């Protein structure tokens with residue numbers, strides 16, 4: 276379903292140059308950086324608390340193609356944090372609600388939706404051809420499936436998770452740093468329903484978008500081999516080094 280479009284030629288219209296004017300001014304960005312974004316395809320897995328700000332910022336930045344993957348329906352208790360979904364959307368599939376808003380935000384962005392749960396059977400087909408994959412999930416079972424597929428296809432994966440006032444963020448570039456299984460050999464204790472204030476995924480999801488933009492434009496230093504730990508209660512941000520596990524069952528040498 277998705278081909279590799281890394282090198283096709285794109286042009287920017289006058290309106291696009293105006294829309295992106297303020298980011299084109301950033302050192303190292305320019306028209307070439309903007310064209311890289313326009314050519315790029317980003318898969319965001321999860322259209323909830325993390326996926327909302329991630330997709331919003333990727334859309335307004337001018338990512339060419341966004342693919343949203345989620346099988347859930349919008350519920351009232353999602354609305355304290357899942358800012359792409361509004362009161363009017365209760366009962367709608369999250370991907371449909373999200374697509375509608377994102378296309379209004381920036382009509383230049385192609386938004387494709389996959390209204391399915393990510394599984395071992397469909398993951399390769401969904402992410403192949405992507406330049407970056409964003410983990411905006413809420414459980415490690417699906418994250419491990421995504422991690423394994425990204426390592427296999429050699430696609431960078433931006434991982435994040437939130438709980439209450441806290442969040443974590445790292446970027447996996449296969450073979451260049453640890454994968455999710457190196458960092459978390461076993462899934463942490465998880466509850467299906469956990470506490471969270473919307474601002475936390477707002478902050479962490481925005482940082483996921485920034486990581487994706489950095490990977491695509493080549494600007495800055497992504498969080499490869501580093502795990503960012505955010506605590507909004509006392510406002511501490513810690514970045515800890517993480518090593519690759521040579522014996523990792525996912526990314527280790529055979």
Ligand SMILES: [Zn+2]
Pocket residue numbers: 453454455456457458520523524525526527
């Ligand atoms: Zn690994």
